[in-house]
Amino acid sequence: MGIRESHLYEKPSEKLEEFIQNHLRPSEDCQKDIDQSVDTICEVLQEPCPSLTVTGVAKGGSYGRRTVLRGNSDGILVVFFGDLEQFQDQEKRQYELLSKIWAQMKHCESRWKLAAKMELQNTNRSSRVTIQLSTKQQSITFNVLPAFNALGLSEKSSLWTYRELKRSLDMVKARPGEFSVCFTELQEKFFSNYPSKLKDLILLVKHWFQKCQEKLINPSLLPPYALELLTVYAWEQGCGAEDFDMAEGVRTVLRLIEKQEQLCVYWTVNYNFGDETVRNILLSQLQAPRPVILDPTDPTNNVSMDNTCWLQLKHEAQNWLRSLRQNESPGPSWNVLPASLYITPGHLLDKFVKDFLQPNQTFQDQIKKALKIICSFLEENCFRHSTTKIQVIQGGSTVKGTALKTGSDASLVVFANSLKSYTSPKNERYNIIKEIHEQLEACRQEKDFEVKFEISKWKPPWVLSFTLKSKVLNESVDFDVLPAFNALGELKSGSTPSPRTYTELIHLYKPSDVFLEGEFSVCFTKLQRNFVRSLPLKLKDLIRLLKHWYKGCEKKLKQKGSLPPKYALELLTIYAWEKGSGAQDFDMAEGFRTVLELVIQYQHLCVFWTVNYSFDDEILRNFLLGQIRRTRPVILDPADPTGDVGGGHRWCWHLLAKEATEWLSSLCFKDKSGCPIQPWNVPKKRVQTPGSCGAGIYSMVNEMHLLRSHRFLD
Structure with missing residues (x-):
């Protein structure tokens, strides 16, 4: 891989987008010429003909999904025949129908006026018909396939469709996914719902895959479709925004490839667990050896079956992600688990928590050290030239021991002796927040931390937050700084508060005012913490x-x-x-x-x-x-x-x-x-x-x- 293209995940997002535009995305003129040519071919295939009863033509492959890479790419033209009444019919009559398609195309070839150059190929005695469309910078090879129209006139699949699919597979003992071509229209619709920038990310991942294949002695049989679906999954679970950081996206996909032994990806947009037949298909697939990536349009089609290829890709992904200097992170990525909780068997839930939910212990120790420094600094330096004194208490899931690996929240509750009651004036709280903000900045600059210490931009005057991030791992904790009245006073460990502590609070309480419910619970952070800890x-x-x-x-x-x-x-x-x-x-x-x-x-x-x-x-x-x-x-x-x-x-x-x-x-x-x-x-x-x-x-x-x-x- 050349220097210019290597380690794309290190480049700034805007550079990656420029790279995609200039090197990966087909030019608009080439795309337009090929689109016009494909439309013409589809019209010809649907012309009335005594030997053909074509009810429609679907566009699939990378072309149909709009994930075509510049240069050479693939496509599928699926020809639906009205006299195919069930899935297995297309297998029985494949050679016959391909011969008819070939004859029809050769008959009309001389009068076609296409914007792109066309080359027809018929190999292995009509077992395969291909059309290659070429322009100056682009070439797409289409497989032409006859198929049973599983959807009929509907735009959606039905429970009957998938029940019939399972029955047909069993009847002819076909391999799972044998009839997935019948759902090409659903595949096209599935991808059409996603933003164009996600498809650019797919191009970047496919480009990486191509470069990996060039290095392999035995090029893999893994279809690019598997990586396209994995990229969609990464975006859905980790981002979901139309605009996102391209570098974070490609890092996320590479990290999922690293975890291929745990990878299990599926969707329930066209089928789900509600029907018994489909549920049994799904459960059988989802309990298969990893990796599993199910076609969102065909529950029998696991598109990630080549395990040898995944091991090779894992090695390449590791090389890319770990090529930086030791103890330096390759950069942030989205938080995406390689498998969902829903399909994790009960006896593996402990392992699921340990592998995916428990924070890294080293990072937790670093957080404790950082908080000790921050709290001591604040208590020693805030309001040094006044009579105001503060005490800082840690709260939230981190100190309680229930934090998740990513997206954890916590709080630093600041008890100031200037706050004399639950309803101390709000401007007093503002002054405390302002002082703490200044001292946090000073602490960040003066002290050394094992973690990244980032203070949020100045928000409305009553809110202050900061984040502690790992320098190596994709883990972080967000902290809110909350000034509060010290309602408990100097409560000894193991003691319970005086009833008077609560009776004062109850006198403020009005059942009709839902905004007062628990408004002052931050004053009892120590009790909340101890209850769970x-x-x-x-x-x-x-x-x-x-x-x-x-x-x-x-x-x-x-x-x-x-x-x-x-x-x-x-x-x-x-x-x-x-x-x-x-x-x-x-x-x-x-x-x-x-x-x-x-x-x-x-x-x-x-x-x-x-x-x-x-x-x-x-x-x-x-x-x-x-x-x-x-x-x-x-x-x-x-x-x-x-x-x-x-x-x-x-x-x-x-x-x-x-x-x-x-x-x-x-x-x-x-x-x-x-x-x-x-x-x-x-x-x-x-x-x-x-x-x-x-x-x-x-x-x-x-x-x-x-x-x-x-x-x-x-």
């Missing part, structure tokens, strides 16, 4: 798994409504474990299913803890009784009784419940033998003791007994 490590992994599932739901459902906060799902997971297992070691799939079952039954949920507040104090008791009578779901923050993260009708729990219901049929809830994995038995109505949590509907009939005995009927 003391839990078993495996439970934290289960929380990671649910957070990953939630992120997928969020991405899918964000246009349909506001989902409940992630913290609600985290607390629900803890409750499920407390009431259903309680063991240090447990079955991850059972825990996962239990939480989804609770989400589905959200209309009956009333979850609360009495580890930091209880019914002993009269004001708290009356307030809590009011809280747990509210519209379900109710999930009270164990650190802040005013924070109902269940929210009743406030959030769209029904969307999350619908998604959870669909997930119950996933491979996550099948054991090695394919049998369903059952959830834990989490009670919905039982007597609770103080210090525990409750769920279900509070019974007013038993209220007096509850208050006298300090036992809580849920």
Whole structure:
């Protein structure tokens, strides 16, 4: 590979786009001439003819998908015959129909007036007909194939189509994917929905593939279609924007090729798990040895079958990504997993968490060191010339031990002695934010860090954030800096807050004002942190798994409504474990299913803890009784009784419940033998003791007994 073209992923995105324009994308004039010629050929093939009953011609291959590379490329012209009544007919009559196509084309050849030069080829006694169209700078070779029109007059596939496909494959003992050409129109439509810049990224990946093939002793049989689909998957899962960084995109695809032993890619845009026949096809395919890349139009067609080729490509991808100096990252890429959670069998969920969700321990240690430096610097240097003193507390998933490998969030809560109450003036908070911003800049410049320390651009005056990024890994943590009133004072470790801490907060609370619910929960960050930090490590992994599932739901459902906060799902997971297992070691799939079952039954949920507040104090008791009578779901923050993260009708729990219901049929809830994995038995109505949590509907009939005995009927 020449110096000019090597290591394209290192080049700035704008240079890559210039390279694609100048070297990879066909010129507009050449494309126009070939398009006109193809249209003419298609018209001729559909002309009335006694020997042909053509109902349509579909354009496929790189040409039909609009992923043609400059120079030499490929295409397919699929000729649909009306007298082919089922899939297997096209196999039986292939030679006969190709002979007719050849005769028709030769008969009309002399009167064709094409903008591109055409060369017809008929090889192996009519077993293959090809058309080569050439212009000055471009050549495309089309295979002409007869096919059964599986879609008929419809633009979409039907369940009958795929049932019939499976029956036909079994009947003639054809290889999976044998009839995928029948779905060429769907392939063309699938790619037409994606932005032009994504197709430019596909050209870049195909160019890389071509250069790899030139170096291989035995060129691979892997179809470029497999890499095209892998590129689409990388963009969908990691970016989804019409405008993106081209270098990040190609790095992402190379990193997926590196992980080819785990690669399993599929779509459910034309078929899904709803029908039993299709579901069985899919489950069989998705449990096959990796890599698996399923044609989005034909569930029987795994386009990535050549394992030898993938091993060679993995070696090339590693060479590209690791050719930089030691301890230097090749640059950022999108966060894309090589396989989805949905198709991960239950017994492999622990491995899924370890491989894909747990943050790198070295990076976590670097984060701890960096935060120690930052917090000490802020406490020592902020407001040095005034009476204001601050204390910095770490909060969020990173310090609780439930952070995901990418996209983790955390907080630095700044308690300042100038904030005397929950409702301290907002301008006081502004002054604190301004001072911390200045000191963060000073800290970044004066101290040495093992991670990249990036402070956000100046935002509205009440918000300040920064990011700590690994210099080698594709991992980072975003931090919000939050000034707050120190409601807990100097609370000793293991102690519970004074009831007065909460009664002051309750006096501010108005049930009609949903914006006040949990508004001051940041004041109780230490309690939130301690509540989760003391839990078993495996439970934290289960929380990671649910957070990953939630992120997928969020991405899918964000246009349909506001989902409940992630913290609600985290607390629900803890409750499920407390009431259903309680063991240090447990079955991850059972825990996962239990939480989804609770989400589905959200209309009956009333979850609360009495580890930091209880019914002993009269004001708290009356307030809590009011809280747990509210519209379900109710999930009270164990650190802040005013924070109902269940929210009743406030959030769209029904969307999350619908998604959870669909997930119950996933491979996550099948054991090695394919049998369903059952959830834990989490009670919905039982007597609770103080210090525990409750769920279900509070019974007013038993209220007096509850208050006298300090036992809580849920």
